[in-house]
Amino acid sequence: MMRRKIAAGNWKMNGTRASRAVLDALKAAHPDPGCEVVICPPAPLIPLLADGAAPYAIGGQDCHAQPSGAHTGDVSAETLADCGASHVILGHSERRADHGESDAVVRAKTEAAWRAGLVAIVCVGETESERDAGRALDVIRTQLDGSLPDGMTAANTVIAYEPVWAIGTGRTPTLPEIAEVHAAIRAHLTARFGDPVANALRILYGGSVKPGNAAQIFALADVDGGLVGGASLKAEDFGPIIAAASA
Numbered sequence: 520m521m522r523r524k525i526a527a528g529n530w531k532m533n534g535t536r537a538s539r540a541v542l543d544a545l546k547a548a549h550p551d552p553g554c555e556v557v558i559c560p561p562a563p564l565i566p567l568l569a570d571g572a573a574p575y576a577i578g579g580q581d582c583h584a585q586p587s588g589a590h591t592g593d594v595s596a597e598t599l600a601d602c603g604a605s606h607v608i609l610g611h612s613e614r615r616a617d618h619g620e621s622d623a624v625v626r627a628k629t630e631a632a633w634r635a636g637l638v639a640i641v642c643v644g645e646t647e648s649e650r651d652a653g654r655a656l657d658v659i660r661t662q663l664d665g666s667l668p669d670g671m672t673a674a675n676t677v678i679a680y681e682p683v684w685a686i687g688t689g690r691t692p693t694l695p696e697i698a699e700v701h702a703a704i705r706a707h708l709t710a711r712f713g714d715p716v717a718n719a720l721r722i723l724y725g726g727s728v729k730p731g732n733a734a735q736i737f738a739l740a741d742v743d744g745g746l747v748g749g750a751s752l753k754a755e756d757f758g759p760i761i762a763a764a765s766a
């Protein structure tokens with residue numbers, strides 16, 4: 520199965536209007552990338568980045584489950600879509616930790632993303648103590664079971680495997696460890712959603728992806744690109760990662 524890879528950049532709480540220059544530099548260097556590129560800036564920057572972004576896509580980093588209402592400080596999937604987003608990251612470990620998001624909350628937000636026509640990038644991943652205890656795969660399977668609604672397809676959802684201990688640390692699992700988790704995710708989703716969906720689904724790796732390790736990681740059989748934090752903030756770093764996902 521040939522799956523088109525994705526290079527997704529999660530800017531987290533970084534960037535200003537001047538960061539438009541990062542997108543422009545990436546597009547100048549890689550105007551017609553051989554992968555999907557998704558840039559997820561802070562929500563207020565979405566309209567600025569979405570204007571003329573194609574063929575690059577723009578995504579949010581979270582959404583509320585409801586389409587509108589009295590939820591001060593939250594943003595709906597419908598508003599993200601209206602502002603030019605086509606994707607939204609959901610269930611990132613930083614939101615699970617900082618905002619107490621449970622699998623049930625992530626599942627409701629995933630339904631909201633689909634309702635608004637957004638592709639949900641649903642994040643899962645174990646902590647270091649869970650890995651040390653030999654529970655990584657159990658934890659990830661439980662997160663997948665709880666976070667993914669029944670209507671998942673390979674078109675409306677992308678999975679991101681992000682080991683919490685690899686985020687922003689410069690540490691990554693070994694290549695065989697990454698391969699093991701990605702294969703386990705695909706096998707687990709095959710059981711629930713069937714072969715055609717699971718085979719077409721893109722499963723991204725995230726956690727200290729850099730220009731120097733992206734090509735090796737993306738070459739693994741069940742790795743369909745990356746969800747990149749720090750190295751997505753500069754065109755000099757993210758450009759080579761786009762190139763690695765295009766290979």
Ligand SMILES: O=C(CO)COP(=O)(O)O
Pocket residue numbers: 529611681685686687688689725726727728746747748749750
């Ligand atoms: O959390 C991440 C992407 O969502 C990964 O962040 P880093 O690439 O900075 O480790």
